[in-house]
Amino acid sequence: xxxxxxxxxxFVLMVSFILFIAVIGFSISSKAGLTTPxxxxxxxxxxxxxxxxxxxxxxxxxxxAVGDLRKVYEENDRLRMTAAAYxxxxxxxxxxxxxxxxxxxxxxxxxxxxxxxxYNYLIAQVVAVSPDAYNRTLTINLGAREGIRExxxxxxxxxxxxxxxxxxxxxxxxxxxxxxxxxxxGISATVxxxxxxxxxxxxxxxxxxxxxLMTKIAADDPIxxxxxxxxxxxxxxxxxxMVIGTVESIQDSDIGLTRxxxxxxxxxxDHLSEVFVVQTSGTAE
Amino acid sequence: MKMQSMVLLTFLAFLxxxxxxxxxxxxxxxxxxxxxxTFVLILYAALYRSRHAALLLGAGFGLLQxxxxxxxxLGLHAYAMGLIAYLIGLLLGGRRLTMLxxxxxxxxxxxxxxxxxxxxYDVFRFTxxxxxxxxxxxxxxxxxxxxxxxxxxxxxIRRAFEGNPRAKPTASA
Numbered sequence: 528x529x530x531x532x533x534x535x536x537x538f539v540l541m542v543s544f545i546l547f548i549a550v551i552g553f554s555i556s557s558k559a560g561l562t563t564p565x566x567x568x569x570x571x572x573x574x575x576x577x578x579x580x581x582x583x584x585x586x587x588x589x590x591x592a593v594g595d596l597r598k599v600y601e602e603n604d605r606l607r608m609t610a611a612a613y614x615x616x617x618x619x620x621x622x623x624x625x626x627x628x629x630x631x632x633x634x635x636x637x638x639x640x641x642x643x644x645x646y647n648y649l650i651a652q653v654v655a656v657s658p659d660a661y662n663r664t665l666t667i668n669l670g671a672r673e674g675i676r677e678x679x680x681x682x683x684x685x686x687x688x689x690x691x692x693x694x695x696x697x698x699x700x701x702x703x704x705x706x707x708x709x710x711x712x713g714i715s716a717t718v719x720x721x722x723x724x725x726x727x728x729x730x731x732x733x734x735x736x737x738x739x740l741m742t743k744i745a746a747d748d749p750i751x752x753x754x755x756x757x758x759x760x761x762x763x764x765x766x767x768x769m770v771i772g773t774v775e776s777i778q779d780s781d782i783g784l785t786r787x788x789x790x791x792x793x794x795x796x797d798h799l800s801e802v803f804v805v806q807t808s809g810t811a812e
Numbered sequence: 813m814k815m816q817s818m819v820l821l822t823f824l825a826f827l828x829x830x831x832x833x834x835x836x837x838x839x840x841x842x843x844x845x846x847x848x849x850t851f852v853l854i855l856y857a858a859l860y861r862s863r864h865a866a867l868l869l870g871a872g873f874g875l876l877q878x879x880x881x882x883x884x885x886l887g888l889h890a891y892a893m894g895l896i897a898y899l900i901g902l903l904l905g906g907r908r909l910t911m912l913x914x915x916x917x918x919x920x921x922x923x924x925x926x927x928x929x930x931x932x933y934d935v936f937r938f939t940x941x942x943x944x945x946x947x948x949x950x951x952x953x954x955x956x957x958x959x960x961x962x963x964x965x966x967x968x969i970r971r972a973f974e975g976n977p978r979a980k981p982t983a984s985a
Contacts, residue, residue, distance in 0.1 A: 540895075547891040554886030555936060565879050572880050579831035587835040655830040655880070658846045660950050661933040662883035693882050700882055708884075708938045734843075734949070735941055797842035798835065 560677070566695035573666050573698035577654040584800045646766050647806040649673065651681075653799050654698065663796070664692065665701040669804060675699050678764055680805040686770040686793035687758065688802055703796060704739065704771075705732045716741055716771060717759040718750050725750050726759065727788065729771070738775060741788040748786065750774060756790050766805045813972045815865065818857060821972070822873055825849040830880075846954045848922060850877075852962045853969065854897045855921045859914060860973040863901025870894035884938050892928045896921055911966060918962040919955060926951045 561569070631641055651667035669675050671694050679691045681701045692702035704714070709731030718725040725748050727741040744750060754774045760767025772792040780787050829847040837845050850873045858866030874890030900921050909917070930946050933939045939946070 543891070543895075547887055550887040551885050551932070551936070555884065561882070565882070568876065568879050569882075572876065576827060576831040579827050580835075583832045583835040656834040657877075657881035657883070658829050658833075658848060659877070659881065659883070659889070659929070660843065660846055660946070661929070661939050662881060662885075663843065664881045664883045666880065702883060706883065706938075708940075710937075731940070733940070735945055795839075797837075797839040 561693055561695055569666075569693075569695045569700075570670070570697040573654050573668065576666065577652065577668055580654045581652065581800075584798070587798065588800070642808040644760075644767065645808045647808075649675070649804045649806055651802050651804050653802060656799075661706065663703055663706050665689075665703065665799065665802070666698050667701055667802060667804070668698055670695050670697045670699050672696050674806060675804055679807070680758070680765045680769055682769055682803050682805060683794050683799060683801075684803075685795055686772060688794050688796070688799070690765070691804065701802070704729070704792070705734070705796060707732060714765055714771075715759045715761045716756050718774075719755040719757050719770075721749050721754075722757075722759065724748065725754075726761075727756075729790075736789070738789045738791055739772065741774075741790055742780065742785065744777070744786040744788060746784070746786065750777065750786075750788060752776065755793075756788075766807050769805070818861070818865070818869065818973065819872075821969075822850050822853050822857075822869055825853050826873060826876065841953070844950045844953045845957050846950055847961070848925065848954070848958055849961050851893055851897075851922060851925055852918055852958055852965070854893060855900060855918050856914075856962075856965075856969050857973055858897045858901035858905055859909065859917060860970055863898050863905045866897035866901045866905075867894050870897035885932070885936065888929065888932050892925050892932075896924050896928070914966065914970075915959060915962055919959055922955055922958045923951070926954065 649669060651669045653665050654668050655666040657664045665688075667681075675691055675694050677691055677694055681688045681690060687704065689701050689703040689706075691699050693700040714729040716727050716729050725744075727744040727748075727750070730740050730742045732739045741756060752774055756771045756774060758765045758767055758769040758771065770793055772790040772794075775789045775791050777786055777788045779785075826849075829849045833847045833849075834842065851870075854866055854869045854873065857869055871890045871894035874893035875887070877889045878886050900917060904917060927943070930939070930943060930951070934943075941949075
């Protein structure tokens with residue numbers, strides 16, 4: 528009797544193991560959206576989670592605010608400088624924009640071509656953070672109902688966080704660039720101020736050194752240390768001009784034909800409460 | 813305690829670990845101290861209730877985590893939590909354990925779980941770091957967090973989970 532029971536247990540174990548491998552294999556290869564039960568479970572959980580995350584963040588922010596009180600003066604000075612620079616640039620920007628619009632009219636740009644860089648920023652509240660070390664996804668409180676689509680870029684005020692990986696009706700999941708492996712994180716990048724000369728592809732975050740690598744940089748690329756790396760927007764998957772980080776070091780790749788830059792991410796991934804989802808005109812409906 | 817209240821309690825632990833706890837960790841440690849409070853409760857269920865309850869809770873809450881934070885893989889946490897909790901229930905469930913040995917069991921269970929999760933991500937190449945680094949970087953620090961939580965809830969959870977699961981609702985106090 529006991530032996531019979533043991534065998535049955537072993538049998539169930541083997542079957543469940545095969546099932547487990549099958550489900551994992553399926554979930555890796557599957558690019559399909561979520562099923563209705565999944566969406567329902569995510570939305571209900573997300574709804575309850577936001578009651579916890581927001582008040583906790585508010586209280587934590589209150590303590591932090593008291594601690595930061597001394598820094599406010601310095602920050603104020605810095606912001607005043609930035610505001611002055613902004614006012615100067617704004618004048619120039621308006622002139623260039625008008626010139627650009629005039630040229631677009633002359634060159635007979637289609638309506639779609641004109642709107643390609645028209646971005647809409649949606650403010651989203653973070654409601655939960657995954658406790659899995661290799662899958663640090665965030666849940667945000669905007670979903671398909673608010674016009675969120677998969678692969679939209681998500682940024683904070685400091686820089687790029689990641690992209691929307693799964694969408695349900697009321698919530699969506701944000702995959703941070705720190706959790707992507709080298710195959711998934713193929714984001715095309717360039718350098719601020721040298722958008723036409725510089726090009727590379729982001730590949731793989733190294734948790735040990737906390738840096739992301741920018742690969743396939745041409746040998747004659749003008750990239751140098753402390754440059755600001757931004758998304759290039761080539762391929763029209765991610766919007767252009769999202770800040771990723773600063774170049775920390777550049778070295779030759781293994782083969783020697785291209786170079787590799789090590790980039791320090793500028794976004795801060797902990798204690799996130801509000802993020803922006805970048806809605807491009809191509810993806811908005 | 814009825815199964816429904818156990819599920820509710822574990823769900824509360826899930827909410828605390830995903831939505832409340834990230835704010836309590838200092839920002840320098842946010843990727844090193846990762847709470848698995850639901851799993852601690854599931855291990856207690858394996859020790860003081862039954863292995864079947866632990867299997868159900870583990871698979872259920874693992875699946876909840878898999879679906880809510882759907883990333884690279886689906887089903888990993890469901891399988892790891894369910895299997896480890898069931899095995900621990902099979903080996904040690906229903907025995908009289910002192911508090912220290914119960915904590916040791918929680919420690920072993922959490923370690924097994926973290927290492928299993930690491931290896932699955934390693935096999936599918938979602939992480940490139942060696943195990944020694946993962947152990948040092950987040951598995952051991954998180955283990956202490958798990959143990960602190962296990963110690964804090966030991967007495968109330970043991971009282972709540974213990975008691976004859978087959979007793980009628982009116983009989984249980």
